[in-house]
Amino acid sequence: MTSTNRREFLKFIGAGVIGLAIGSAATYILTPRGAAERIVERTVTATTTISTQTFPKVTSPVTPGIPSKPIELIDVDARSGPGAPFTVPAINARKMAIDEINNSGGILGRKINYREYDENQGSPDAVARLVRSTIDQYKPDLIVGLGISSDCLAVAPVVDELNTITFVQCATNQLLQGGKVPKYKTVFRPIGSNAALDAVGLAYYVAKHFPNIKKVAGINQDYAYGRDEWNFFIAALKKLKPDIEVVNTWWVPLGTSDFRAHISQIMQAKPDLLQTSIFGSDAVNFMRQAIAADLPSKIPIAYAHAESLLHLVPEMPDGIIIQAAGPAYPLYPPPNIYGKNFSFVNNYRSRYNDYPHYSSYYAYDSIYAYKYAVERAYSILGKWPDIDDLIKVLEELAFEGAQGLVYIKKDHDTGVGSLVGVTKRDPRYPFVTLDPNSIELFPGYLVTPPPGVSPGNWISTW
Amino acid sequence: MLSYINILDGLYYASILYLLSLGLNLVFGVSKLLNLGHGSFYSLGAYITAWFIGIALSYYRQSQALLLIPYLGIAIGAIAVAAIGALLEKTIIRFLYNITLERQLLATYGILLIFSDIERMIWGGNILSAPQPVDLLGNINVGGYYYPTYYILLIIISFSIGIGMHLFIYKTDIGILIRATSYDRELAPGLGINVRRVSTVTFLLSAFLAGLAGSLIVPITSATLGMEIEPLILAFIVSVIGGLGSFWGSLIGSILIGELRSLGIALFPEIELAIVFLIAAIVLAIRPEGLLGKRYGR
Numbered sequence: 107m108t109s110t111n112r113r114e115f116l117k118f119i120g121a122g123v124i125g126l127a128i129g130s131a132a133t134y135i136l137t138p139r140g141a142a143e144r145i146v147e148r149t150v151t152a153t154t155t156i157s158t159q160t161f162p163k164v165t166s167p168v169t170p171g172i173p174s175k176p177i178e179l180i181d182v183d184a185r186s187g188p189g190a191p192f193t194v195p196a197i198n199a200r201k202m203a204i205d206e207i208n209n210s211g212g213i214l215g216r217k218i219n220y221r222e223y224d225e226n227q228g229s230p231d232a233v234a235r236l237v238r239s240t241i242d243q244y245k246p247d248l249i250v251g252l253g254i255s256s257d258c259l260a261v262a263p264v265v266d267e268l269n270t271i272t273f274v275q276c277a278t279n280q281l282l283q284g285g286k287v288p289k290y291k292t293v294f295r296p297i298g299s300n301a302a303l304d305a306v307g308l309a310y311y312v313a314k315h316f317p318n319i320k321k322v323a324g325i326n327q328d329y330a331y332g333r334d335e336w337n338f339f340i341a342a343l344k345k346l347k348p349d350i351e352v353v354n355t356w357w358v359p360l361g362t363s364d365f366r367a368h369i370s371q372i373m374q375a376k377p378d379l380l381q382t383s384i385f386g387s388d389a390v391n392f393m394r395q396a397i398a399a400d401l402p403s404k405i406p407i408a409y410a411h412a413e414s415l416l417h418l419v420p421e422m423p424d425g426i427i428i429q430a431a432g433p434a435y436p437l438y439p440p441p442n443i444y445g446k447n448f449s450f451v452n453n454y455r456s457r458y459n460d461y462p463h464y465s466s467y468y469a470y471d472s473i474y475a476y477k478y479a480v481e482r483a484y485s486i487l488g489k490w491p492d493i494d495d496l497i498k499v500l501e502e503l504a505f506e507g508a509q510g511l512v513y514i515k516k517d518h519d520t521g522v523g524s525l526v527g528v529t530k531r532d533p534r535y536p537f538v539t540l541d542p543n544s545i546e547l548f549p550g551y552l553v554t555p556p557p558g559v560s561p562g563n564w565i566s567t568w
Numbered sequence: 569m570l571s572y573i574n575i576l577d578g579l580y581y582a583s584i585l586y587l588l589s590l591g592l593n594l595v596f597g598v599s600k601l602l603n604l605g606h607g608s609f610y611s612l613g614a615y616i617t618a619w620f621i622g623i624a625l626s627y628y629r630q631s632q633a634l635l636l637i638p639y640l641g642i643a644i645g646a647i648a649v650a651a652i653g654a655l656l657e658k659t660i661i662r663f664l665y666n667i668t669l670e671r672q673l674l675a676t677y678g679i680l681l682i683f684s685d686i687e688r689m690i691w692g693g694n695i696l697s698a699p700q701p702v703d704l705l706g707n708i709n710v711g712g713y714y715y716p717t718y719y720i721l722l723i724i725i726s727f728s729i730g731i732g733m734h735l736f737i738y739k740t741d742i743g744i745l746i747r748a749t750s751y752d753r754e755l756a757p758g759l760g761i762n763v764r765r766v767s768t769v770t771f772l773l774s775a776f777l778a779g780l781a782g783s784l785i786v787p788i789t790s791a792t793l794g795m796e797i798e799p800l801i802l803a804f805i806v807s808v809i810g811g812l813g814s815f816w817g818s819l820i821g822s823i824l825i826g827e828l829r830s831l832g833i834a835l836f837p838e839i840e841l842a843i844v845f846l847i848a849a850i851v852l853a854i855r856p857e858g859l860l861g862k863r864y865g866r
Contacts, residue, residue, distance in 0.1 A: 186688050186793055190694075190793065355837070398703075417697060
């Protein structure tokens with residue numbers, strides 16, 4: 107250790123002060139005003155490729171029983187980190203729904219004030235603290251987002267304690283399924299995406315369309331969702347095809363970017379089918395490296411929760427079994443038959459110059475779920491519903507969303523189907539499509555356990 | 569199930585770790601700086617290369633340039649990161665050489681976070697991919713298995729650059745100055761060595777190596793926010809096992825870790841990550857200074 111003389115000491119202090127000054131100035135200059143929170147009010151004219159829809163401007167009427175202040179909506183979703191590519195399409199669709207509602211007069215005349223926060227806070231506890239502070243500060247009517255399972259589990263007790271209705275978008279089964287019904291009074295998941303729904307839909311498809319497979323291998327991420335996905339898939343498949351044999355399973359740490367050694371092992375094991383549910387940016391790397399090694403042409407891949415990969419890996423080959431993470435994607439329900447999907451895709455494209463992902467459907471429909479629930483409660487009560495009234499309505503809400511029929515169950519989860527198909531390139535689209543002749547939608551009652559029953563116990567009773 | 573393919577997989581992974589740990593060791597050997605910001609050079613190299621390839625191919629999709637652009641992108645990525653490294657050394661890093669180790673780690677971790685936010689500002693949360701080099705080169709048949717040719721090329725380039733760096737350090741005048749500074753940083757100015765300039769050159773080389781690792785990996789692994797964390801941790805383990813500041817330690821350590829990871833995935837897939845840390849712990853328990861820790865540096 108060298109001793110520091112006075113001159114050197116003063117030099118360090120001086121450098122520190124100058125550094126702080128420069129840093130503060132740079133921060134001030136570079137930070138967009140209101141970066142921490144933004145109240146968004148937009149006017150949207152959605153010009154579609156087919157028709158033009160202009161939302162009429164409606165002045166907010168002052169209706170008896172309706173508060174005059176705007177609805178406070180807090181959006182906590184990943185705007186950075188590995189989850190961002192998967193949640194940005196959800197944020198886009200959510201903003202689209204809010205603008206549509208605001209431009210047509212709001213919900214019973216109340217506009218929606220939208221504030222957005224980044225879910226990527228470093229830890230679930232930090233996200234829970236963020237949510238707590240936003241509730242204290244703004245008393246929001248609704249919180250949406252929360253796509254990371256561990257964040258959901260940390261936030262759910264907080265929003266329940268603070269009596270704030272929250273629509274989550276994470277896929278963990280632990281949050282709502284099994285045990286008390288409902289587990290959390292104010293937490294809802296108005297989306298058709300969880301490990302059981304994904305895995306059981308995929309198992310049904312494999313059992314039905316690949317009757318000759320015997321040896322199955324799996325590669326999944328080494329955390330709750332990946333383990334659940336594999337366990338539910340193999341349990342359901344063994345019920346449907348008892349002669350199945352598991353040859354190997356690989357568990358990759360979250361954040362793994364290199365799968366070369368795993369791919370070598372898979373190719374040497376030569377299973378009849380490879381199941382995977384690798385998610386996030388890891389999924390893009392896994393798929394690309396598998397394609398580079400020519401794996402899909404040698405071993406059929408059954409991929410759960412993989413709709414986003416259709417957009418993110420445009421070189422994906424034909425013949426991969428894809429469970430779409432819910433019941434919808436841009437070409438299903440068929441837009442030429444189901445107008446809600448047609449207009450949703452067109453409006454999204456005209457606004458963002460891109461096709462919606464699976465998460466866009468959930469985000470969009472969940473905003474409308476809130477709107478329909480409030481309007482239904484108002485039609486019964488004649489006043490703006492309090493939280494308990496709104497929960498009662500939400501617990502039996504059914505509506506036609508962009509993804510098809512959506513109904514919310516007693517356990518606050520959603521009864522929708524599980525869409526599975528096989529990839530087939532169609533030059534008309536910039537994303538990989540599912541062969542229309544291969545698509546199957548397994549209805550909600552087939553792929554979702556009854557309220558209060560855990561998926562594992564439910565599958566064991568088949 | 570084991571085969572020579574596992575050895576090849578291990579070598580491929582080792583080649584990236586080698587470039588990364590070589591840069592870490594170079595700076596530690598000369599300047600006694602443990603640089604966590606090294607990971608940022610890796611991710612910057614990946615981002616710049618993917619970004620360049622994407623833009624260039626959108627303009628020159630139908631030309632002969634198609635074959636050259638990916639490799640030009642790799643070179644540009646590595647050189648751009650080297651320039652960023654030199655600038656960073658001149659402005660911030662030079663103040664960190666004589667502070668305590670824990671302060672170095674805190675300061676360089678800050679640099680890592682700043683660069684992560686800069687990447688987010690420039691490229692957003694998008695995944696940037698540049699799979700063209702892998703696609704263009706196709707696969708070669710290695711004893712019945714199709715192995716991507718680009719992976720073999722990556723192994724050759726990485727180890728060639730590493731050996732080239734070794735020759736540079738041992739066979740050139742600048743290399744002699746760098747080695748002299750690493751042996752005794754206090755005595756070097758007395759021999760007329762401009763230690764500040766040597767430190768800058770060393771840091772530039774270190775950034776170049778990490779940038780090159782990122783540029784070479786982006787055709788295989790897409791550029792994403794946070795992509796640097798896993799390789800950075802493993803590169804540190806390589807450096808610690810091989811011996812901080814040791815050139816040969818980087819080579820031995822990276823091959824050891826690369827092969828162990830590959831064999832771990834083959835034999836013990838449930839604990840693939842634990843095996844690497846377990847071996848590191850055993851090596852440190854037997855030789856705290858690393859396998860070749862006394863050969864070089866302190």
